[in-house]
Amino acid sequence: MLGAVAAASMLILARGGVHAAPAIPDPHSVMADPDQARIDYVENCGGCHGVAGDTVPAHLPELAGRVGWFMCTPEARAYLIRLPNVAHSRIKDNAELADMMNYVVFVLGKGTAPVGTAPFTADEVARERKLALTNKNLTAERLRLANQLVQQCHAPASIRQLYITEKPGTAQ
Template identity: 40%
Template sequence: MTRIRFPDFLLVGALFLLGLAGAGGARAATQTHTVTNYLTHCGGCHGIEGISGRTFVPTLRDQVGWFVCSPEGRDYLVRVPGISMSLIRDDQELADVLNFVVFRLGGSSTPTGTRPFTAAEVHKLRAQPLQTDDLMALRAEVLSRARAACPH
């Protein structure tokens, strides 16, 4: 019988995302449904730790939080095609993933006092996906305006 092993890099990434790997070594972890959703639907491109390769896919780690500094940036996060058209069809589950991304992966880029995404907000915004011929240019513009509005 052949055993299928969870690849070591995914295990390390999952432990890192859960905050369980550290100086004291890894402890047993229970992977949450939200982390599983992130790893399954987002981690392949954005990286299991929110750090993407050198591609057009943006790094999330310590950067994604800047978007929530403006209403336009916050809306962008939900309306971007990878989110608005996500295979995560349940609005609360998608809100949970967005909150994980913004609050855990966003790290120091997420301003104190940021309000969590709600299922109602996700439901409303994902019904209006972004339509652009140049998503990278739009992202840069939205991010520039959001960062300018950031309190830090």
């Protein structure tokens, strides 16, 4: 009986039915300079998204404990780099911007990135920056991707909201 339970558990895990709690990686394993990445985040993003990624209700996405889910699909992952404020960042060095985004995903995301998620690389940032989002309703695009994350990756339904305390259906 115990063998059957173990076999069933392995089958469920193999099919993605149950997700192990993601581990928060050591910042040095996903960033060349975690201190510089944090400084870059505070200077370039913290004014709107909060120093700790905990946006106050201002119709901006809250990052803390949530943003890692966007690493679950290639399209949502690319979205994070293609956002205008990221793609057109004053940080021109692609490796430095990759580190800042890895800080956002792996530190502010607080373990929400799927297990085994590869960090952003300078080459990936260089490629995706060229495809910056322009003529899109960013809130609608984020909601479209969030719906995919809920369906495909089992992200919590609250990921559809810009911030955790937002009432469902009030996102613009």
